[in-house]
Amino acid sequence: MQKINYTEIKYKNNEGFTLIELLVVIAIISILSSIILASISSARARSRDAVRKQEMKQIQSALEMYYIDHNAYPSSLGAWRGAASYGGWGTGANGYIPGLVPKYISVLPLDPANTLDGFLYQSNGTNYKLLSNLSPESYPSAGESFYDLIRPTSAWMVTNKYDIPPTNPTPCATPPYFTYGDYPICW
Numbered sequence: 001m002q003k004i005n006y007t008e009i010k011y012k013n014n015e016g017f018t019l020i021e022l023l024v025v026i027a028i029i030s031i032l033s034s035i036i037l038a039s040i041s042s043a044r045a046r047s048r049d050a051v052r053k054q055e056m057k058q059i060q061s062a063l064e065m066y067y068i069d070h071n072a073y074p075s076s077l078g079a080w081r082g083a084a085s086y087g088g089w090g091t092g093a094n095g096y097i098p099g100l101v102p103k104y105i106s107v108l109p110l111d112p113a114n115t116l117d118g119f120l121y122q123s124n125g126t127n128y129k130l131l132s133n134l135s136p137e138s139y140p141s142a143g144e145s146f147y148d149l150i151r152p153t154s155a156w157m158v159t160n161k162y163d164i165p166p167t168n169p170t171p172c173a174t175p176p177y178f179t180y181g182d183y184p185i186c187w
Contacts, residue, residue: 045137048112052132052156053146055109059097059119059130060158062104073160074099075125082133083108084116097121111135132156 017025067073074097080086081096089096091108096119101107111118115135122129131148133155140147146156 049136049138051112052136055112056119056130056132056146056156056158058105059100059109060160062100063097063128063130063160065104066100067160070099072125073123073128074121076121076123078122078124080120080122082116082120083110083118086120113137128160130158 063073076098081089083089083091083096087096089098091101091110093099093101095101095108097108109119111132113135118132118135120131120133131151132146133151136156139153140156142149142152146158148155148157151157
């Protein structure tokens, strides 16, 4: 019969981690993973903003090509038009910017964050405004491209006359003018 050595058993039971050590390791891993997730989230937001800027410039180029062919911009009859809201015009040939698809742009883009009020368009045929409304995740400062004087913390804007709107719009007494929010802008 084999003799049992109780000191050997005592040391084998002490191998492993205590509950406190395991909790400390879990806490450290949790803190590191939350830091990583936060940085990934901000990188995704910057990526969506970059896509928005690129798509707005792409629409702007298509509008300028349309203007060259027709000597006017596609008219929205002065009303805001959007893909899902503001009339629910969609992205096809009669989409939120009529007449651009498929000749000037293959499809009108939707916002990368899938917001209903992503891109909005308004035009009187002579001038236009294109907004990325309520979806940008960062906003330009006054004087930077895409800055919207009327909606500085809820939208980006491009127009046919300028990317950087004036800080003090000059009111016009007679047409032709284009309203910029509540302000008429002289062209």
